[in-house]
Amino acid sequence: MKKIINDAGNVVPEMVDGLVRSYPQYLRQIPDTEAVMRSDEDSMAGKVGIVSGGGSGHEPAHAGFVGKGMLSGAVCGQVFTSPTPDQIYEAIKQADHGKGVFLVVKNYSGDVMNFDMAKDLAEVDDIQTKTIVVDDDIAVEDSLFTQGKRGVAGTVLMHKVLGAAADQGASLDDLDKLAQAVLPNIKTIGIALHAATVPEVGKPGFELKDDEIEYGVGIHSEPGYKREKIKPSKEMAEELVTQIDKTLNLDSSKKYAVMVNGMGATPLMEQYIFSHDLLNLLNGKDIEPAFMKVGNYMTSIDMAGLSLTVFELKEDKWLDYLNYPVETIAW
Amino acid sequence: MKKIINDAGNVVPEMVDGLVRSYPQYLRQIPDTEAVMRSDEDSMAGKVGIVSGGGSGHEPAHAGFVGKGMLSGAVCGQVFTSPTPDQIYEAIKQADHGKGVFLVVKNYSGDVMNFDMAKDLAEVDDIQTKTIVVDDDIAVEDSLFTQGKRGVAGTVLMHKVLGAAADQGASLDDLDKLAQAVLPNIKTIGIALHAATVPEVGKPGFELKDDEIEYGVGIHSEPGYKREKIKPSKEMAEELVTQIDKTLNLDSSKKYAVMVNGMGATPLMEQYIFSHDLLNLLNGKDIEPAFMKVGNYMTSIDMAGLSLTVFELKEDKWLDYLNYPVETIAW
Amino acid sequence: MALTVDNLTEWINSFAQKVNDQKDYLSELDTPIGDGDHGNNMARGVKAVQESLENKKPAELTDAFKQIAMALISKVGGASGPLYGTAFLEMAKKSKDTTDLGELFAAANAGIKKRGGAQVGDKTMVDVWEPLSDQLAQGSLAQEDIDKAVNGTRGLVAKKGRASYLGDRSVGHLDPGAMSSGYLFTALIETEGIL
Amino acid sequence: MALTVDNLTEWINSFAQKVNDQKDYLSELDTPIGDGDHGNNMARGVKAVQESLENKKPAELTDAFKQIAMALISKVGGASGPLYGTAFLEMAKKSKDTTDLGELFAAANAGIKKRGGAQVGDKTMVDVWEPLSDQLAQGSLAQEDIDKAVNGTRGLVAKKGRASYLGDRSVGHLDPGAMSSGYLFTALIETEGIL
Numbered sequence A, B: 001m002k003k004i005i006n007d008a009g010n011v012v013p014e015m016v017d018g019l020v021r022s023y024p025q026y027l028r029q030i031p032d033t034e035a036v037m038r039s040d041e042d043s044m045a046g047k048v049g050i051v052s053g054g055g056s057g058h059e060p061a062h063a064g065f066v067g068k069g070m071l072s073g074a075v076c077g078q079v080f081t082s083p084t085p086d087q088i089y090e091a092i093k094q095a096d097h098g099k100g101v102f103l104v105v106k107n108y109s110g111d112v113m114n115f116d117m118a119k120d121l122a123e124v125d126d127i128q129t130k131t132i133v134v135d136d137d138i139a140v141e142d143s144l145f146t147q148g149k150r151g152v153a154g155t156v157l158m159h160k161v162l163g164a165a166a167d168q169g170a171s172l173d174d175l176d177k178l179a180q181a182v183l184p185n186i187k188t189i190g191i192a193l194h195a196a197t198v199p200e201v202g203k204p205g206f207e208l209k210d211d212e213i214e215y216g217v218g219i220h221s222e223p224g225y226k227r228e229k230i231k232p233s234k235e236m237a238e239e240l241v242t243q244i245d246k247t248l249n250l251d252s253s254k255k256y257a258v259m260v261n262g263m264g265a266t267p268l269m270e271q272y273i274f275s276h277d278l279l280n281l282l283n284g285k286d287i288e289p290a291f292m293k294v295g296n297y298m299t300s301i302d303m304a305g306l307s308l309t310v311f312e313l314k315e316d317k318w319l320d321y322l323n324y325p326v327e328t329i330a331w
Numbered sequence C, D: 001m002a003l004t005v006d007n008l009t010e011w012i013n014s015f016a017q018k019v020n021d022q023k024d025y026l027s028e029l030d031t032p033i034g035d036g037d038h039g040n041n042m043a044r045g046v047k048a049v050q051e052s053l054e055n056k057k058p059a060e061l062t063d064a065f066k067q068i069a070m071a072l073i074s075k076v077g078g079a080s081g082p083l084y085g086t087a088f089l090e091m092a093k094k095s096k097d098t099t100d101l102g103e104l105f106a107a108a109n110a111g112i113k114k115r116g117g118a119q120v121g122d123k124t125m126v127d128v129w130e131p132l133s134d135q136l137a138q139g140s141l142a143q144e145d146i147d148k149a150v151n152g153t154r155g156l157v158a159k160k161g162r163a164s165y166l167g168d169r170s171v172g173h174l175d176p177g178a179m180s181s182g183y184l185f186t187a188l189i190e191t192e193g194i195l
């Protein structure tokens, strides 16, 4: 493992410190935590707060989306490890401006349980909270008896939509309805060329041969659904679009937002080439995305690969929310 | 080599196509070239145009900085290879709105010569041009008899300053004076953990052992000034700050802008940790940057590593230029 | 033979020792069917527990359980943090009424199941906590029971936690949380005078 | 023995052949002291040159030189593109007055030096173009002269181009542009009836 770090056990506090001190215009840190809050207090007055977070290693998520028009705060857990309830609770307290706090949680056992415990703590203080558990990753079969699907890059689109609505005065209940309505329309699927190395582990989460890729890998090196020899970008795009098509039934009469998300070590060069192939495929179905973003939004440390998120814009308002101006580091 | 591409010989056209089609609100492509122009024509009316460019592989540079308040156009050469004069010439023609075009060139023999030839072509059309040759990389010794220093990440700050000034109505001569004044105050130095792989070459530009790093590497895998065993981030920051200090004489009575720039495969996690160490060092000298940015701005395909740019803000106006709002993909 | 703050501390220190010794192994177990951090998570947790018990020596059993719970809840994170934390928090509550380990563990196990929603057979720590809590209640817990419970997770298909994403491919791997829970029970039966 | 469109084409095709055969070698030479793309750059260029000469067969020498120049200028990029392009553009200009290869190469060499600012001894293609143009003018160019000029760059410290960033560490490596230029001269002396 070759990394620009000091102490593998200390990456999160140092990272959060560096982030907050580099961008004081956007962020401040809650003392004695790795939770970060929006610096622009005025922009939150009288509005529902939105708090997200999760394990670290997904930078710029989630702190990079804290700012006017998007998140009120983000809680940074240890690398690939859900943050603890006490810290989430601190962020909830600071995000509350009398209208309650909406929590955006990715569907992992750890995140769900820790945010739940934080919610319990907030209830004692009479802070109203609602939660959306994002599970956009279609690589995993859903079932009532399991944890279900994972939350991945589509979470960033959820942040954007809710952030814009909250900034325009949506109530906690409005946000709850919006989040529930939006959720089933956001679908993501990823591909990995090389696994991430967690600093404390010191070696990649899984091994892929020099000519192997894996479809459906999660953002914490969770295994995917199939391994294959590397293929041209065009064919990778085909596989991902086919999977998305299965759940969303892509259709030229509908509107879509698309996000191509780099996993951390995959250069924009490759992301743009993939986008070229993706757009060719979509255009072949007479679909022109109404909104598109390409870049590193929800990474997996130094994983090589990318994910494709398609968000069916059932309402025009959702597109407005995506286009709503924000002041963040990374949107 | 494992990359999300189709054909190593075709990465640039496919990449530019994907980029432009993903972001039509910012960019349009000049037909039959790999030059991209700002879509927002209105924002350029009556203003001096600014054209930059260079070899590809540095994404988001340069096309990611095309947009209102920054560049008018960017010409994308083959990977790590200067664009050709005919394409630069096309971009100059389209960037000219009667007030001339300012060219931002990085100091490589190829770029300098190709932009020069394009300038000659533009002169025939009576389009006025001026050029700044950026040479911010202090890893290379300067001398009258050699090519001199390389242009690297500091170029992005040059784009920003000139773009803001041009947007506010600066003339070609104003921009020339501004660029000349700014240039000697921007200094950059880099560090590499792993070299970039040019698709057509298929293997990394140089080999570093599993525990080796190299200081002063260029953004095309040009060799640096020393190789060492990997060190804690803190010590890497110390080495880079010491080098910058030698040329800029860092002093708490002066103002600075700082850019920490990822090389493409280095995750933000590491860039923020480095920033933490960097800010500790600067604070130790009683320096608090007046402006700071951390992220991937001028990459080297999938190189692992980062560069540190320090820009001494001799005039308050320069800080205003950095803070001036822009509409681009990547600033 | 009774639970005291002293032998509780001894038990927990012995657990901490095992977790630290097996930190890499726990993370290794978490690699093929998880995200490879269970050893680090637990090591961070037991360190915080030991520090807490050192810095603020609890006088009462309830306080001791509570301190353990809070240290785990606020330092482990992930899935195992709230689960282990809930287990000890439930023991803290229960310890107001009884010091019977069978009852304490039954409460803890119920807490884990409520928090995580897992049942026996889902290939989680519940596959260790439930049968071994039962055995404790019957006063017959032995190392071979522990081994059997832990090893029993190997053949299961994961239904909860990260391993569930693997579906059938989770079969053939021990569950890391079951393994670390096994250490807790082994530490317990090795602690003199506690049972 | 005179320069014609036919033997110019033959010469250039032979040069193209050599560049394609040695593409990887040229890029390899460009790796330790450059950016590893000289072979790819030149291969892209000679392909464009051949396509241009195929698609629009030039009738006049000047047109032929100009087509070659334009193909190189618009397809190679980097440092070698404008340099090779300028060389052939200067030959195009000069070919209006003379078909003497000595004079044509002298003009080309002057163009390269003006465009890139390099002098003999700076470890660039000029270290091949200048001495060999002189020898051509004297009517005595042989392969051993070419080898000597190319190999002579090995001992030099680079002052121009990417290799200059290396300073003294550029010593011991052949200059890639000198090598590709060597192929151009070898192709020339191998072309029957041109000299």
Ligand SMILES: Nc1ncnc2c1ncn2[C@@H]1O[C@H](COP(=O)(O)OP(=O)(O)O)[C@@H](O)[C@H]1O
Residues within 6 Å of the ligand: A080, A081, A082, A109, A110, C030, C034, C035, C037, C038, C041, C042, C077, C078, C079, C080, C081, C083, C112, C115, C116, C117, C118, C123, C124, C125, C126, C160, C161, C162, C175, C176, C177, C178
């Ligand atoms: N819903 C659940 N119910 C019970 N135990 C669970 C549940 N989810 C996960 N676990 C346990 O947690 C262990 C993983 O813990 P750990 O690796 O520390 O957390 P994470 O999965 O968040 O990385 C699993 O091996 C399993 O025993």
Ligand SMILES: Nc1ncnc2c1ncn2[C@@H]1O[C@H](COP(=O)(O)OP(=O)(O)O)[C@@H](O)[C@H]1O
Residues within 6 Å of the ligand: B080, B081, B082, B109, B110, D030, D034, D035, D036, D037, D038, D041, D042, D077, D078, D079, D080, D081, D083, D112, D115, D116, D117, D118, D123, D124, D125, D126, D160, D161, D162, D175, D176, D177, D178
């Ligand atoms: N200023 C210059 N004058 C003459 N020749 C030069 C100059 N700069 C570079 N060269 C030649 O160009 C060659 C490199 O070409 P190439 O690799 O294609 O371009 P780049 O350096 O832009 O990647 C060098 O080996 C050298 O011979």
Ligand SMILES: [Mg+2]
Residues within 6 Å of the ligand: A079, A080, A081, A082, C035, C037, C078, C079
């Ligand atoms: Mg984890």
Ligand SMILES: [Mg+2]
Residues within 6 Å of the ligand: B079, B080, B081, B082, D035, D037, D078, D079
């Ligand atoms: Mg080059």
Ligand SMILES: [Mg+2]
Residues within 6 Å of the ligand: C030, C034, C035, C036, C037, C038, C078
């Ligand atoms: Mg885990």
Ligand SMILES: [Mg+2]
Residues within 6 Å of the ligand: D030, D034, D035, D036, D037, D038, D078
């Ligand atoms: Mg080169």
